[in-house]
Amino acid sequence: MTDETLHLRRLRSPIGRIEVVGDGRAVTSLAIERDGMLPHDGEDESGDPVLDRAVAQLEEYFAGTRHDFDVPVDLHGTAFQRAVWEQIVQLQWGEVVSYGDLGQATGRATAGRAVGGAVGANPVPIIVPCHRVLGADGRITGYSGGEGIPTKSWLLEHEGVPHTVPASARPRATDVTAAELDLPADAPAA
Structure with missing residues (x-):
């Protein structure tokens, strides 16, 4: 994918910023912020209908109102x-x-x-x-x-899944308010 055909959208979430990349037909990658960085930081956002739908569905997922996704994905691998x-x-x-x-x-x-x-x-x-x-x-x-x-x-x-976490890795979420996620103030807490 060349830079001029790069479609990307970002959103804030309780686990950090998220970057969703696509090719105009499908989502091709999703990155979750690590150490304050995303792969395409510095690039301007350039959405398309698939990415706009993916971002909306991710926001619903984090609000607890969506339990599955129905956006097309294009997975490249072995x-x-x-x-x-x-x-x-x-x-x-x-x-x-x-x-x-x-x-x-x-x-x-x-x-x-x-x-x-x-x-x-x-x-x-x-x-x-x-x-x-x-x-x-x-x-x-x-x-x-x-x-x-x-x-x-x-x-x-x-998602309410019981699991065991190694003592050296306790969960941490960023302090993001419902307003910052463009969610209603009465949205369920994650």
Whole structure:
């Protein structure tokens, strides 16, 4: 994708700023702020109808009024990565799967590291809900989005999913008000 065809929108969320990128037909990537940075900071926003819909749906998700997404996504990766992502996208709000179960569903029951690598390479987190993948014991083993484990923990708590967080990684959310998210003041707390 060249810079002149880059379509992107940003939004503020309880887990930091989010950047959604697309090609005019589908969402191609989503990044959650890490250490105050997004991949295309400095670039002007240039939305399109798909990105506008994605941003609206993300805002509804963070407000607690949306439990699934219906925007088109275009996922580029290996055949194995795409098979893993296809399994993840089937997960519903509050539903989780283990890395081992994903391996079995994709025909590679003993490929734990490969499954973990595919989950971590997901280019569209939240919309393709890789935060819903946990260790077999309900433990968070990592997360490549945002600030890592605290971001994943926040998303799971938002969806009411019981999980275990390593003591060294406590969840943190940014102080963003409903007004800053352009939500009604009586929107449910996340």
